[in-house]
Amino acid sequence: MKDVVSSCPIEEAMRVLSGRWPTLLLYYLKDGTKRFSDLRRDNPTVSHRILALELRKLEVAGIVRRTAHAGYPLRVDYDLTAPGLKLVPLIDALGDWWEDTEDDRAGRVSSSAETRLVAAE
């Protein structure tokens, strides 16, 4: 994945939203503030390390806000920023699109999918 300085907003947006976790984290955070360990419990298949990395990526992108409370036992909260909140309905729309078009997309996996053959003229 080279940089290629895309200048295309779609490509840039996808750079941070791509992958399995970003949208899931958005999904869980839309209900409100969560802590690191909450998010781990929400989806137990993400590794400790990756969760930290993904959260950091979203934080740097300005989608998630990280709030570290001083003192011990160490406590950190995560919630969505204003842009993050604005993103949620778009993600939801994507989910709706997937469901609404399910019949039409006709996940015909075993056959040759959508391919059609046309005789040469």
Added chain:
Amino acid sequence: MKDVVSSCPIEEAMRVLSGRWPTLLLYYLKDGTKRFSDLRRDNPTVSHRILALELRKLEVAGIVRRTAHAGYPLRVDYDLTAPGLKLVPLIDALGDWWEDTEDDRAGRVSSSAETRLVAAE
């Protein structure tokens, strides 16, 4: 990327849209029918192998239609299916969101991003 049979439409949608190319291909295909070599020219950094794989993925997902014309020199057309067309405005909305929230996301890369410190109560 394990399977985990998500049952979450967002996760499933992201499984096919994740990565650098799917949205880009959508972008180029929204103008109309394109051939394999056209798409290669549109974004020269994608390798032929990956382009073929990505197109096949979108085809199986029912977003792109592949039309192979019989005879040589082999000719194949790609265009969007109805679900694919419906997806385009959502992708565009994502790009708009990225642009519109640019100031607010404040890409403060060098500093500690959004992190804030709060004194313990």
Added chain:
DNA sequence: CCGTGGTTACAGAATAGTGCGTAATTTACA
């Protein structure tokens, strides 16, 4: 010792790129 949030080191898995081969027809050129 435990739990919290996080980082680093190393290993293994997944993904991407490179180059070669293929098919039938047209064109190129000695």
Added chain:
DNA sequence: TGTAAATTACGCACTATTCTGTAACCACGG
């Protein structure tokens, strides 16, 4: 006239790069 080369859309094998997981460690109060 004969044959070599180009064309198109890939598939395959091999390598390079990148990503992800595991485990260990840190800080500290309880």
